[in-house]
Amino acid sequence: MRALLLFQQLSRSAARQPLLLSNSCSYRPHLATRALASFAAARPSGGGRARARLSLAARAMASQQQFPPQQQGSQPGKEHAMDPRPEAIIKNYKSANKLKDKVALVTGGDSGIGRAVCLCFALEGATVAFTFVKGHEDKDAAETLQALRDIKSRTGARDPMAVPADLGYEDNCRRVVEEVAGAYGGRIDVLVNNAAEQYERPCITEVTEADLDRVFRTNIFSYFLVTKYTVPHMAEGGSIVNTSSVNAYKGNKTLLDYTATKGAIVAFTRALALQLADKGIRVNGVAPGPIWTPLIPASFGEEKVVQFGSEVPMKRAGQPAEVAPSYVFLASEQDSSYMSGQFLHVNGKSGM
Structure with missing residues (x-):
């Protein structure tokens, strides 16, 4: 019990840090480190004795829960309110200029x-623009924008952009694309469709038409519409990466409408890849498993949050830092030039 209390205290302390980086691709909460003003200056905290105490606490914690109880109660979720904070990037990430001079637009990038x-993407040399929901995600967006500016000062990319928008509506999608393309010489080289929301609905009889309209607008309409306006700004060699979910392949009985949108994203990706092949634009996707993001405490009750991720063979949730390199791979011509219409499955399992 003493070890458990120590772990909880340390986790909550880490949650108050501005951003987290991981020491390796294996997430262990007791090794989370703070991100300082410069990502390059970030370093693990604590000495050998502290690490030993943390390791003991983590082992005691592992058999009882994944995360401290928490619930945000509304969407979109807020990363700055999470305990512990998600890991944003691997601490010793090795960049190789794979996206140098590229312009990337990421929806839901805050x-x-x-x-x-x-x-x-920024570490790989890209100029990055991202969308967020104004009035709900302002603090997270400000953190991300500052981090991008810190990276940009080292890579020579152009100034990043944070664009507020509700992407469930066509006019907003068009406006975002025009604003981003207009700021960067009329072109967008990489598009990542990532915005999403989900709600637990135990029975289909509880799903209203308004529920369907909202979830489908955010999760698939936005992908279709942002892509529609982005493609005219893309040249040969462009890349589109769509975020689906493991639920599209295995189903989820309490996330029926969300799962349906994620299945639609898979079909959309494969069909669009065929349509854009002649233009030299590749379209792929990533289907993450249980990843510790603001969507989790914002859409699940405390009991599910505590055990989140424990059902997969790796017995833990993944971190955003463990997923992001797969997007770099799919966006990079040098890495995935012969891939289109495909999905990468970052889900902590031995199969889909």
């Missing part, structure tokens, strides 16, 4: 997987 993708 937090979670979107934030991690933005930071990885």
Whole structure:
């Protein structure tokens, strides 16, 4: 019990830090480190004795829960309110200029997987613009924008952009694309469709038409419409990466409408890849498993949050830092030039 209390105290302390980086691709809460003003200056905290105490606490914690009880109660979720904070990027991430001089637009890029993708893209030399929901995600967006500016000062990319928008509506999608393309010489080289929301609905009889309209607008209409306006600004060699979910492949009985949208994203990706092949634009996707993002405490009750991720063979949730490199791979011509219509499955399992 003493070890458990120590772990909880340390986790809550880590939650108050501005951004988190992981020491390796294996997430262990007791090794989370703070991100300082410059990502390059970040370093693990604590000495050998502290690490030993943390390791003991983590082992005691592992058999009881994944995360401290928490619930945000509304969407979109807020990363700055999470305990512990998600890990945004691997501390010793090795960049190789894979996206140098590219312009990337990431929807829902203020937090979670979107934030991690933005930071990885920036480290690879890209100029990054991202969307967020004004009035709800302002603090997270400000954190992400500052982190991008810190990286940009080292890579020579152009100034990043944070664009507020509700992407469930066509006019907003058009406006975002025009604003981003207009700021960067009329072109967008990489598009990441990532915005999403989900709600637990135990029975289909509880799903209203208004529920369907809202979830489908955010999760698939936005992908279709942002892409519609982005493609005219893309040249040969462009890349589109769509975020689906493991639920599209295995189903989820309490996330019926969300799962349906994620299945639609898979079909949309494969069909669009065929349509854009002649233009030299590749379209792929990532289907994450349980990843610790603001969507989790914002859509699940405390009991599910505590055990989140424990059902997969790896017995833990993944971190955004562990997913983002797969987006770099799919966006990079040098890495995935012969891939289109495909999905990468980052889900902590041995199969889909």
